[in-house]
Amino acid sequence: MARIRFGLIGAGFIGRAHALAIRAVNATFGDLPAIAEPHVLCDADLDKAVRLAAQTGFARATADWREAVEMSDAVVIAVPSQFHAEIAAYALSLGKALLCEKPVGLSGAECQALADTAEAGGVSNAVGFTYLRAPMVAHARNLLDSGALGRPVHFYGRHFEDYLASPTAPFTWRLDRRVAGRCGALGDLGCHILSIARFLCGPVAGVAGNSVIVHRERPVSPGAVELRTVENEDYASAQIRFESGVPGVIETSRVAPGRKMDLAFELTCERGTLRFDAERMNELQVYLQDGADNGVQGFRRVLINSDHPDYAAFLPAPGHGLGFNDLKTIEIAAFLRAIAAGGNVYPDLAEAARIARLCEAILDSSENPGWIDNPELPPSKQ
Amino acid sequence: MARIRFGLIGAGFIGRAHALAIRAVNATFGDLPAIAEPHVLCDADLDKAVRLAAQTGFARATADWREAVEMSDAVVIAVPSQFHAEIAAYALSLGKALLCEKPVGLSGAECQALADTAEAGGVSNAVGFTYLRAPMVAHARNLLDSGALGRPVHFYGRHFEDYLASPTAPFTWRLDRRVAGRCGALGDLGCHILSIARFLCGPVAGVAGNSVIVHRERPVSPGAVELRTVENEDYASAQIRFESGVPGVIETSRVAPGRKMDLAFELTCERGTLRFDAERMNELQVYLQDGADNGVQGFRRVLINSDHPDYAAFLPAPGHGLGFNDLKTIEIAAFLRAIAAGGNVYPDLAEAARIARLCEAILDSSENPGWIDNPELPPSKQ
Amino acid sequence: MARIRFGLIGAGFIGRAHALAIRAVNATFGDLPAIAEPHVLCDADLDKAVRLAAQTGFARATADWREAVEMSDAVVIAVPSQFHAEIAAYALSLGKALLCEKPVGLSGAECQALADTAEAGGVSNAVGFTYLRAPMVAHARNLLDSGALGRPVHFYGRHFEDYLASPTAPFTWRLDRRVAGRCGALGDLGCHILSIARFLCGPVAGVAGNSVIVHRERPVSPGAVELRTVENEDYASAQIRFESGVPGVIETSRVAPGRKMDLAFELTCERGTLRFDAERMNELQVYLQDGADNGVQGFRRVLINSDHPDYAAFLPAPGHGLGFNDLKTIEIAAFLRAIAAGGNVYPDLAEAARIARLCEAILDSSENPGWIDNPELPPSKQ
Amino acid sequence: MARIRFGLIGAGFIGRAHALAIRAVNATFGDLPAIAEPHVLCDADLDKAVRLAAQTGFARATADWREAVEMSDAVVIAVPSQFHAEIAAYALSLGKALLCEKPVGLSGAECQALADTAEAGGVSNAVGFTYLRAPMVAHARNLLDSGALGRPVHFYGRHFEDYLASPTAPFTWRLDRRVAGRCGALGDLGCHILSIARFLCGPVAGVAGNSVIVHRERPVSPGAVELRTVENEDYASAQIRFESGVPGVIETSRVAPGRKMDLAFELTCERGTLRFDAERMNELQVYLQDGADNGVQGFRRVLINSDHPDYAAFLPAPGHGLGFNDLKTIEIAAFLRAIAAGGNVYPDLAEAARIARLCEAILDSSENPGWIDNPELPPSKQ
Ligand SMILES: NC(=O)C1=CN([C@@H]2O[C@H](COP(=O)(O)OP(=O)(O)OC[C@H]3O[C@@H](n4cnc5c(N)ncnc54)[C@H](O)[C@@H]3O)[C@@H](O)[C@H]2O)C=CC1
Ligand SMILES: NC(=O)C1=CN([C@@H]2O[C@H](COP(=O)(O)OP(=O)(O)OC[C@H]3O[C@@H](n4cnc5c(N)ncnc54)[C@H](O)[C@@H]3O)[C@@H](O)[C@H]2O)C=CC1
Ligand SMILES: NC(=O)C1=CN([C@@H]2O[C@H](COP(=O)(O)OP(=O)(O)OC[C@H]3O[C@@H](n4cnc5c(N)ncnc54)[C@H](O)[C@@H]3O)[C@@H](O)[C@H]2O)C=CC1
Ligand SMILES: NC(=O)C1=CN([C@@H]2O[C@H](COP(=O)(O)OP(=O)(O)OC[C@H]3O[C@@H](n4cnc5c(N)ncnc54)[C@H](O)[C@@H]3O)[C@@H](O)[C@H]2O)C=CC1
Incomplete structure (x- = not known):
């Protein structure tokens, strides 16, 4: 079964929830078509990244999001909103499957550009409208x-x-x-x-x-x-x-x-x-x-x-x-299924652009x- | 249609609710077999009786419960519990239909004696288990x-x-x-x-x-x-x-x-x-x-x-x-129906004795x- | 204490609630400055008027709303909405205190005209925004x-x-x-x-x-x-x-x-x-x-x-x-107080026009x- | 920091919840004095054990609970109730820290015997009164x-x-x-x-x-x-x-x-x-x-x-x-703290015996x- 190396950018409130979810997803859902591997965890605050990586089983930690993106198969963006677009664009440009927290960019135009890039590249994507x-x-x-x-x-x-x-x-x-x-x-x-x-x-x-x-x-x-x-x-x-x-x-x-x-x-x-x-x-x-x-x-x-x-x-x-953290586990499961199927999760970047x-x-x-x-x-x- | 002259004993919290209910019952229930006439209102505190009688349309007021019982067809007892048995016994002895507040007497034995008297005399009765x-x-x-x-x-x-x-x-x-x-x-x-x-x-x-x-x-x-x-x-x-x-x-x-x-x-x-x-x-x-x-x-x-x-x-x-007062109106309606039918309301004195x-x-x-x-x-x- | 002869126009759903309230108001509120007298009850369906009048203690019944208005001190309008304005105008023209059900007229303009008339005539008024x-x-x-x-x-x-x-x-x-x-x-x-x-x-x-x-x-x-x-x-x-x-x-x-x-x-x-x-x-x-x-x-x-x-x-x-009927009793109490004080209840006709x-x-x-x-x-x- | 090798006996409803909790506990609680290591997972149905072990990260699987007990530092018993006492007694006899699901034994006497053994041996213990x-x-x-x-x-x-x-x-x-x-x-x-x-x-x-x-x-x-x-x-x-x-x-x-x-x-x-x-x-x-x-x-x-x-x-x-599974994570965290402190969780075996x-x-x-x-x-x- 495919192992998807996850790169998680952001070790704050919601980054931590994603880390727990990535760790829990295959243990919880026995029937997924791929395995989420907690690979690299990135936070501008390196100590935070190191600590959370150690706690949640990520193999590596870094303060450099580019590096994190590069060494992953799938990227989860969980940093403050103004950084979403740039990181997402880079991930998509490298063809990395992308789960981006909401709001995806600072404007509809930013979101749309990302959606277009993803579609053009055929890159699986999802957005964290968790509910x-x-x-x-x-x-x-x-x-x-x-x-x-x-x-x-x-x-x-x-x-x-x-x-x-x-x-x-x-x-x-x-x-x-x-x-x-x-x-x-x-x-x-x-x-x-x-x-x-x-x-x-x-x-x-x-x-x-x-x-x-x-x-x-x-x-x-x-x-x-x-x-x-x-x-x-x-x-x-x-x-x-x-x-x-x-x-x-x-x-x-x-x-x-x-x-x-x-x-x-x-x-x-x-x-x-x-x-x-x-x-x-x-x-x-x-x-x-x-x-x-x-x-x-x-x-x-x-x-x-x-x-x-x-x-x-x-x-x-x-x-x-x-509980709320379980919703993030469901979200990651849906993401894995979309990656395996070569499609997007609803809601995807195009949906985020509409919103x-x-x-x-x-x-x-x-x-x-x-x-x-x-x-x-x-x-x-x- | 029969007019039932009501004697209400007690002008406190629940006496007042009964007064309002007696006043409202035929206006609310259009299909009752008898008419409740607010006849005499009694309270040991005569002023209170006079005031409430005036307010709620009772023809007379008195401080003497015996007098109130005697001049009524149906008696409602709404005084503190230790007086219930004596007043109830008197009302039953005169064959007056009786609605007694709970608890009917200070003991099961007192209640049972009243229930027996009522049954022997064939007197319609009801007890205020309003709910x-x-x-x-x-x-x-x-x-x-x-x-x-x-x-x-x-x-x-x-x-x-x-x-x-x-x-x-x-x-x-x-x-x-x-x-x-x-x-x-x-x-x-x-x-x-x-x-x-x-x-x-x-x-x-x-x-x-x-x-x-x-x-x-x-x-x-x-x-x-x-x-x-x-x-x-x-x-x-x-x-x-x-x-x-x-x-x-x-x-x-x-x-x-x-x-x-x-x-x-x-x-x-x-x-x-x-x-x-x-x-x-x-x-x-x-x-x-x-x-x-x-x-x-x-x-x-x-x-x-x-x-x-x-x-x-x-x-x-x-x-x-x-609201709660409406329940008392329903209670009086049931009492009127029981009087007209020559029976008791459930719950009656016998039920009160069991309780x-x-x-x-x-x-x-x-x-x-x-x-x-x-x-x-x-x-x-x- | 002043006795206010009430004329109630309409014996349907809400007319009946008003009839019960008029009957109950002074019995419930002991401290009102005036007494509501259930005087005349009008419904286009005369039988209905007669029946409800008998039940709720109104002295007279009629099918002619003009007559009802004329013989009252205070008028309550509880007929379908298209009749409100005409009846209200007549009542105000005779200086009768007015409690009109909502909506007062078929348009804001109709309401405003009534509000102006009432104000000009100094006639106490109220509108049935019961909640x-x-x-x-x-x-x-x-x-x-x-x-x-x-x-x-x-x-x-x-x-x-x-x-x-x-x-x-x-x-x-x-x-x-x-x-x-x-x-x-x-x-x-x-x-x-x-x-x-x-x-x-x-x-x-x-x-x-x-x-x-x-x-x-x-x-x-x-x-x-x-x-x-x-x-x-x-x-x-x-x-x-x-x-x-x-x-x-x-x-x-x-x-x-x-x-x-x-x-x-x-x-x-x-x-x-x-x-x-x-x-x-x-x-x-x-x-x-x-x-x-x-x-x-x-x-x-x-x-x-x-x-x-x-x-x-x-x-x-x-x-x-x-219960809901109790709200109507509170409404009539407020109306009586307004009549005695020579003012309006909030909400009055002017408020109804704004709404x-x-x-x-x-x-x-x-x-x-x-x-x-x-x-x-x-x-x-x- | 001490690594506690967990042996989990039972891969059914609640066994699975424990497996997820053991996996999640240190990732969730950053400040625990010991690390829960998912070591061996046992179920009479070996396939089930193998599958759940693979899913939840346990290093080994077995159908023999004795073996599972022996190779662990801490034992969690999550099999049907009639097996609790025998497994628990064996674990305690080997000085293994014990978290037993409720009810601990089929009788108070069985529970008490286990509580006495644990106390005599100074073995940390806890019981799954999860709420x-x-x-x-x-x-x-x-x-x-x-x-x-x-x-x-x-x-x-x-x-x-x-x-x-x-x-x-x-x-x-x-x-x-x-x-x-x-x-x-x-x-x-x-x-x-x-x-x-x-x-x-x-x-x-x-x-x-x-x-x-x-x-x-x-x-x-x-x-x-x-x-x-x-x-x-x-x-x-x-x-x-x-x-x-x-x-x-x-x-x-x-x-x-x-x-x-x-x-x-x-x-x-x-x-x-x-x-x-x-x-x-x-x-x-x-x-x-x-x-x-x-x-x-x-x-x-x-x-x-x-x-x-x-x-x-x-x-x-x-x-x-x-959610409910989070309560199991809290339970395992409390168990780890008790093990590190050399004491029991409340509720322990003695409490289970009282219950x-x-x-x-x-x-x-x-x-x-x-x-x-x-x-x-x-x-x-x-
Ligand atoms: N789906 C949902 O229910 C929720 C979504 N969010 C979204 O998640 C995003 C993050 O929010 P929170 O976790 O609450 O923020 P936070 O402030 O708790 O955490 C943000 C983390 O990102 C790190 N960071 C900042 N800039 C970085 C950079 N350039 N590179 C790497 N790391 C960087 C910070 O050091 C911090 O650890 C936001 O876009 C927010 O809207 C937040 C909460 C709930
Ligand atoms: N069914 C129900 O939901 C309720 C029933 N009750 C029952 O109603 C009875 C009365 O209770 P409350 O109204 O709360 O008491 P209360 O203290 O408010 O009123 C009692 C009234 O009885 C008068 N009174 C006392 N002795 C009298 C006498 N010998 N003759 C004439 N009047 C006398 C008092 O002056 C007072 O006005 C009690 O037995 C109580 O258990 C009371 C409240 C609710
Ligand atoms: N404040 C509140 O919560 C409520 C207010 N209303 C208002 O009350 C008014 C009446 O509504 P309902 O009672 O539900 O209607 P309804 O249809 O139940 O009753 C209307 C009554 O008016 C009579 N009527 C009709 N034309 C008449 C006329 N020209 N003269 C005399 N009587 C006439 C009818 O025969 C009928 O008995 C409406 O304006 C409605 O909006 C109604 C329900 C609740
Ligand atoms: N704390 C709580 O909230 C809950 C506690 N429980 C308790 O957990 C225990 C297990 O209940 P469930 O998980 O619902 O049962 P279950 O029937 O779902 O699972 C029991 C598992 O134990 C295995 N098993 C049976 N005998 C075995 C043996 N001798 N050796 C190894 N494995 C064996 C079975 O193959 C099965 O996989 C019960 O004592 C129950 O009272 C159950 C549910 C909730």
Whole structure:
């Protein structure tokens, strides 16, 4: 069986989750067509790279991402967003299979260029919209495809967190346009709910956004008197018209007290409704209007079990539950399958480009109020 | 149509709820066989009686309960528990239909004597185990009777509140055996969950109790230094063997922080399960194992609607909900129907006697640890 | 004390709720400055009027609304929406205090004309946005005013029901523009969530809507083959910019399977968040970021108790809960107080006009996509 | 740093979870005093052992547990319960550190003998009461120890599942006394809630049980006509008197439709209450009576974050959640620390013996109804 030497760039929060996942993936999924070999781990902070490599079984560590890319078959990019594009371009140019964290680049154009390169080179690629891997999100899609719910009627989704809720939380690179890109909450969180919206409801025909910076200045560092201007939005909403004619709304916020991982959606269909919240990701609320007896109709709290995608790879027993790190293991498994099949994971770079353009259109239509048609198309085709 | 002149004894918390219910009952239920006429309202505190009578449309007010009984066709007793038996005996002796608040007397023997008198005299009677009137509790029984759940397998119920949770909450009459009777939490709260247990699972063949006084002394009044010994239990549990062979557990507590009206049960059956909590009394959680597809099985949050008993009398629209006072209106409606039919409401005095004996058996078996057989039977027949 | 003779026009679903409330209000609220006298009940269907009058204690019944208006001191309008304006105008012209159900007229202009008449005549008035009377909604506002939450940051609200979810549900007057007005779900449901949005977040500076008719044709009657075109929206969303700068989103739907009374909001503030859902109207979810210990921070499920507005008038005991009909009793109490004080209830006719214009602006901006500024102002002032 | 060669016996459901945990533990916990080396994996089914060993990185595979024990430093026993005692005795006799799955033996006496051997030999040991490792259960204990809740007042706990809810589910070894031991649901599930009860409330002074076999016969195999008699209980309840005087109740069932991993407790204390359910193991419901303002008091849904034990080893971000397999990783980490420190993990073999005796006492007191004092003590000392 093919052994895929993984090069992981970034040993921070999500880099570590990838390292654990790469280590766990073949042990968890017994039926994969390839083996993930933890080969090289890179971080600008070499000590960090060395330490995490030792801990998680990577053969080598380096501070030089080029070197890491070169010595790998597959590259995972888990560094801050402004470096994604350059590293990705290099990896693709060498034909390395690529799993890039979201957001892929600082702009839709950057994403699209990468997608085009990958397609031209026939290079397998995937993007870390991790929640599409949650079994209950995948199950939502399966239920929809089964026809049990009828066609979608309207969609609401959001991703709320509170990591910047405190007005005195200090300035970070995420608030700096040159580093994080033009998008704030949208780029960090909103893209997740947009990935789910597209996954369930399909292409977007029109969008109208509204965004605000709630806390316009923040201390340059914890407790500092000096303030720095925040450069991207704390909150955004958008109305959506899907191509299918289905209307939708999404919201995203990084200043929402009490919401820790509140990526949630409600998909209303003709004959039923689905509700999901990542704070309880082992559950799906399902309403099925399946008969005349209103005495026993109601939203069902469905607990995860082996009838839901990928769960059985972890556990045979219902309701025992997965954690966030398990989603990364599922993500790496999907990546391995795509590599072996010579294709891409959905969502791939092209999908990331569409999502990035959606985010930009939300901001554009917030700045110049109004609807934008065909926001997913590259500007030339809109 | 017969007009039933109501005499209401007690103008406190629950007396007031009865006054509102008597006033509302025929306006709410259009199809009753008799009319409740708010005739005389009695309270030892005459001012209170006069005020509430004026407010709620009672024709007269008095401080003399004998007078109130004499001038009425139907009597509602809503005074502190130690007065119930004497007033009830008088009402029954005059053949007045009787709705007595729980607990009916200070002992099972007192209750039984009243039940016997009522039966001998053929006097319609009812007891204020109000939660049997909750549409979702009645619906639970209907679901069970329908066979959809299969036979009961085990039962858990509790009634927890926190009105005495604070160790410095002062002594009240409820803690005084001569006034409130031997039972503490059991007499005040536990009898409600026992009434539901019997309603759903039938007669009790054996019981083993365990009770404690958590806070053994309390200030004689708010803030006082002087302490008085608490004379009945703050918490009790019991294991139950129903005659059907079904096992059960109940608990009751008046010292449970955070529980406000936490009368709750779980009825586990062969093919399904029901969960109810009076803090959300407009919902019933229903699990039905109704097919092979585990992908969509789960507890259903069923919201109240006109397929549930008595709801349609209040509202045609689903999910709008009833409040506690509406349950009292349903109770008075059932009482009127029983009077017109010349029968009793379930639960009646005989049922209250069974429940009272159950409470006593729980305390007996707590004092002399072990099981008591046939605890519902009068002592002579055990 | 003044006795206010009530004339109630309409004996349907909500007319009946008003009749019960008029009957209950002084019995429930002991401290009102006036007495509601159930005087005349009118319905085009005279039998219905006679029956409900008899049941709920109204002295007279009539099929002629003019007569009913003339013989009353205060008029409650609870007939289908297309009759509101004419009856209201007549009542105001005679100086009768007016409580009109929502929506007040078929257009903002109709509402405004009525508001102007009322103001000119100094006639007390109120509008049936009943959920502003829910104790937990009122409490939300009080919490906000107390400063405990900091200033609002963003708002999301919706009103979803499923009464037209089935594609084969037949055509009704609500779908007919001439009868129900131009607004569909917005006029029936959306106006409730808009009334809450304004109550909590203040005036609206801009709005952008999106609406769809999901089921474009319906059988003319149950089971009919003949179809009729639906004339107003099944679903609408809107993005909002409040004058304060706070952004918001609202949605409304009458085709949302599983939602029975799903009027819900989330008010995100600087230091806390509130969540409410009318399906559990006796609860408010409250998050307060009130200290450093993250080990015990979380959304609190606050159960209704006597610290919440108006609850104590019904019950002294916490968590026992109110039902929808109780909200109407609170509404009538507020109306009586306003009459006695010679003022209006909030929300009054002027408020209803603002809400009606908001609804129209949502539809306008859905038809001609884009934002509308100052949508609450009469067209002349926009 | 010491490398501990692990021998894992059993490659079934829970054996696999251990294999993944052994593989993950040092990668997850960076600060452990020893390294877990996946050395030898044993299963009676050699193919299974070989396959899982290959998948999860164990150096060797064998079908002979003696061999596996001999070549290891630490032994994990994850085979069916009837083999635990013999394997454990052998491992202890060779001084191998031991992590044994629950239940440790088929009787309290077997457990105690092992505990005595381990103590005599000074051998580090641990038992797989995995839910004591759940961060929110550990946090519950920390909150209690902090004094924030006051002293415990009463305890309720249960472990309900539905794997045998169907009356036609076939006979398995778990229903056979010779293989599974005398305990049914108690041995499989009830021991978990007893481990939590003791962890939070301390030693048990008295117990009174009640158990039933709900489905007395089952098909010998799926769909078979031939039936076999079930030999141990489907459901048991017990009343408990803790040494502290605190009363408690526990229940356990393997025939409870809809409950998948419903290991739940409510710990009521003087000034607060904790609620936990393993079906939502990333949450703890916390009520704190912490002030006068009843307007904002309620149960708080606390989401897991880095202030809760062991969570930070997996993730820095709050609310992202752990899964069941992560609990096994925490268990192995605790085992490694105990080995390095030369001590035991709580719960150890001595604790398992106490729990086993509790289970037996529950059955004894169910067969001979009444209370049993000092049920945790070895029979000689009761
Ligand atoms: N899919 C998901 O759920 C999540 C995705 N992310 C994405 O992952 C990316 C990384 O985020 P975090 O892990 O939270 O950041 P982090 O700040 O925790 O870690 C970033 C790491 O990259 C290293 N680094 C920076 N520049 C580098 C360079 N030029 N070469 C090599 N290493 C470099 C840093 O030293 C640091 O160790 C971001 O793009 C973020 O949007 C983050 C969290 C969750
Ligand atoms: N079914 C239910 O859900 C509830 C039932 N109850 C039961 O109702 C009864 C009354 O309880 P509350 O209303 O809470 O008490 P309360 O203390 O609020 O009211 C009792 C009233 O009875 C009056 N009273 C006392 N002695 C009297 C006498 N000899 N003659 C006439 N009036 C007299 C008092 O002046 C007072 O107004 C109790 O037995 C209690 O167990 C109480 C609350 C709820
Ligand atoms: N605030 C709230 O929560 C609610 C408000 N409403 C509003 O209340 C109004 C009535 O709605 P429903 O009660 O649901 O309608 P409904 O159809 O149940 O009742 C309307 C009644 O008005 C009578 N009527 C019709 N034309 C009349 C006329 N010209 N004169 C006298 N009587 C006439 C009908 O015979 C019928 O009895 C609507 O405007 C609706 O929007 C309805 C439900 C809830
Ligand atoms: N802590 C927890 O949450 C859980 C604990 N358990 C406990 O783990 C133990 C195993 O249960 P499961 O994994 O569910 O059983 P299982 O039936 O899935 O796996 C048992 C494995 O042991 C092997 N085996 C049987 N006899 C053997 C022998 N003499 N030598 C070597 N291998 C042998 C079998 O071939 C099988 O692969 C039980 O004692 C159970 O109570 C099980 C599930 C959860």
